[in-house]
Amino acid sequence: MIEFQSVTKQYQGGNPAVDSLTISIDQGSITVFVGPSGCGKTTSLRMINRMVEPTSGVITVDGRDVTTVPAAELRRSMGYVMQSSGLMPHRSVLDNIATVPRLNGVPKAEARKRATELLDVVGLASSLGKRYPSQLSGGQQQRVGVARALAADPPVLLMDEPFSAVDPVVRDELQRELLRLQQDLAKTIVFVTHDIDEATILGDKVAVFAVGGKLAQYAKPEEILRAPANDFVASFVGRDRGFRHLGFTTSNDIAIHRVPTLVARGGTFDGDPAAVTDWQLVVDEDMRPLGWARPGTNTDLIPGGSLFHPGESLRRALDSALSSPSGQGVAVDGEGRVLGAIRAQEVLEVIEAARQVRQAAL
Secondary structure, eight states, X not given: OEEEEEEEEEOTTSOEEEEEEEEEEOTTSEEXXXXXXXXXXXXXXXXXXXXXXXXXXXXXXXXXEGGGSOHHHHHHTEEEEOTTOOOOTTSOHHHHXXXXXXXXXXXXXXXXXXXXXXXXXXXXXGGGGGSOGGGSOHHHHHHHHHHHHHTTOOSEEEEESTTTTSXXXXXXXXXXXXXXXXXXXXXXXXXXXXXXXXXXXXXXXXXXXXXXXXXXXXXXXXXXXXXXXXXXXXXXXXXXXXXXXXXXXXXXXXXXXXXXXXXXXTTEESSOGGGOOSOEEEEOTTSOEEEEEOTTOSSOEEOOOOEEOTTSBHHHHHHHHHTSTTSEEEXXXXXXXXXXXXXXXXXXXXXXXXXXXXXXXX
């Protein structure tokens, strides 16, 4: 779909920002460019839509050399999402989203109708369409930025550190939202980040760039974590790459156990927790978890850590169990209702069994 053939970007009087990059980006997949500051990942992204012109080499999209397409036309044919959302402050949300269709000659009413549909696609209420960017949270602004990039239904979506300016909770939500959208839309996405965790969560394939604009490794996330190509990649991925690798192993063998619960009403918990000598899970009347009650108390609500959805990775399972004060991760269904609990020791046993299987296969 997108091909870099010996592409170099050399600024006058300096070292190459990108040095002889050759890479093939698969159609309908998410490819992540990751690396430290100054490694050429953003420059490489911007050469795809000619925001930056290469010094040498050829970039093709669907077999067509991008330099044969007028720059403005090329950019309107691709979605682009940047770090700060880049919304026009004097225009409403709907008019921001409708920008590219309007530039492409789509009638205003039709463009705004498309914009309204996209609000739902990116998880925003239609009532936000009349607001201005300053009236939105950072996460909402980024969702609008994604909607604007999708407005002309482009086959290619370029994303330049789009989630780096929001807090970790919102960032996690946006990452999940992007993966959900990709399941439905199957765009060819090139995503830039400096965060190796984000790269391995989102990428079908990951390109690790080294300082000096050289490609250090290009592979599936699991392979990069399991077998870094060189010392630079191993150092950049970090010493905890084994923990990250758990994100590619399913948790299907982990048992979900019944867990004693207390229902929170009026600031206290039903039942007689003072007579209980073990942790109990506090839930609301719809069986959604609120936290844990320490043994022997009926007013102490302790935050419960991260939740676990059956079928998620071993990394999610272990994080859920280890972040819980009781040592039990709370398993919930798609509606957020309690299914039971998973135990840290059992998660570790499954991890060890999976490790032995991998070793035997080598």
